[in-house]
Amino acid sequence: MSTDAVNFPQAAKAALHNPRLQLSLAHLKDGFQLKRAAAIAASPAPFEQLREQGRAIRASALSRLPDLLLQFESQVIAAGGQVHWAADAASARDIITQILKSQNAHTVTKGKSMVTEEIELNDHLGANGITPVETDLGEYIIQLRHERPSHIVAPAFHLQRSDVESSFRREHTWLAPGRALDNRPGLVAEARAVLRKRFEAADAGITGANFLVAETGSAIIVTNEGNGDLTRLLPRVHIVVAGIEKIVPRLSDASILLRLLTRSATGQDITSYVSIMTGPKRPQDADGPQQFHVVLLDNGRSALLDSPAAEVLQCIRCGACLNHCPVYGTVGGHAYGATYPGPLGAALDPGLDGLEKTYHLPNASSFCGRCDSVCPVKIPLTRIMRYWRNQAFEKGIPSSSLSYGLKIWAAAARSPALYGLGARLAGALLRWRAGASPRLRSSPILPGWFTVRDLAKPAKQSFQAQWRRQRRRT
């Protein structure tokens, strides 16, 4: 995806001063954290045990990814479907456009899918005269507003209800001014009325996949609105777009992961709908598409699999790391400027979009480790962020005054004597600068610190100097 992640610091500052966004972010706790905690507490199987099972399933699947993908492909074909291999975003877009054009498709309904955000599918379809219609309510809203999702599970999480109302009034020009839209049922009814017509008119439906099952050739999606089923069942053509890492060996593996996914994501024991999609409509089926395509996207994933960041591919996209991240919680998803925000994005985006554009993301973490502790498949997110920091440091991106300062400091710290002398000089300088005050308000050293806070002035004599003096006396 084209990324704005280089502008993270500016975007983050703007987000901090966006009062409407801050109102939305204040709901991470009641909207996600508490619901997840309650669902985990009520889980029949001990959640820690499930986490370990989930981790093992994902790790084992990734360790034999090529075999599982080939098995998946042969099962899809056996069920009457087709599999397409896309090495990168452009190739995925071309494959999808080709299928749609060959079927003379003009209107395409879409289920919620982050991978189609990653390949920027909607813009591409629009440019090719095909109208994509997002059918997940949150996605529909942000499509009206020409925005990107700010959260991987709740794409319109950054918005207030009144933002949605004003977008509807602007775009749905038929709305009577007196029509009440200041409540959730009113908004849902309006979106539903519009989307029904789109579902009926759609020539093709595109969904993502939460899991791909190798033994059956099935794609699985979880939804709460039922839009996924209307997207995949009503049109003539169904296209599943998924990253290659989504594969699991068996349906029973997916069943374990579903328990982890819905509890971690929305605090549900299970979502309203779990759709297991295998091949096109068979003669005995009541409904279903005539064609079933699966587009398998690599887009940097194979390279990641061979790197120390491989474990990020275990991700099942629950969003728990976003919901519990104090950085995501203060700046929201758009500030990250990349497909995947939050700790997941900080670990994944450098592998997809390149470190040169995304180096801020793994750096914008206090390494508090809360993401590691909530991840349902135990991805060591902070360890992967540190790996990207190592890579950035080695490649000299970004070369800032901070990294020069760090090198000088580290060189001094290799010698206790030199370090003691340097510390004494710096301490004396800072004490002189503070004058009679017990605190410094500014300093030429680490100016970033002082933009938002004071610093207690250094001690007159370091602990080690005082200690040595005392021990000499005794």
Add this chain to the structure above:
Amino acid sequence: MTERCSVALVVTCLADLFRPETGFAAVKLLELAGCDVTVPAQTCCGQPAYNAGDRKDAIALARQLIASCEPYDYVVVPSGSCAGMLRVHYPGLFPDDAAWRTRAEGLAARTHELFSFLVNVRGLTAVHAKCSANALYHDSCSSLREMGVTSEPRQLLKSVDGLTVHDFDEKEVCCGFGGFFSVKYPEISARMADDKIANAKARGADTVLAGDLGCLLHLAGRAARQGARIHFRHAAEVLADVMAPPIGEEPV
């Protein structure tokens, strides 16, 4: 009381430069717990380099500290963050260097965060100290998640005369220090501190105690910039009855 033992105090570079009182408090508590305390030559554990992606310097600093701490039964650190660096991260710095990896693992096994060492290794259950304050205790993320320290400081603080200690409402949430994070992304870091300071105010606390000077210097600096009237101290100072002026405040 358990048998006497030798302890290398890794005082941390922040205590060394900004808050010697914390170091002396740690010494006093360790001696109270029957330890012979030595302060071996030391600079920094290397965590700033390690977190900035500078592995080479982190390894050099780790080797230096591993060597200087080797002769002692235990290595004790008045910081969950620096203790976590030694215990959790040092061994991983030497994946292809068996000799140094063994030495790093040896150090890791002997390294403890101060409060957890006092309670779990030395069996200390109470101290004799006085401090009239209504305090909240802040867990550093490393203490909480890397070192698993939660009940130990609270148990010891309970024995301090005149002190009431409660938890922050969201004790598992970071205060926003994060080392260089606080310098590279100061506005985000400050907002995280503001949430803590607002919670302390709302709870009517006059003091914030913690076991990590990084969090404390950051929170105290932000509170001072805002004119918030809250005092910040390392919990070791309270436990050792070392009543220096709170961090960043005038001597009375």
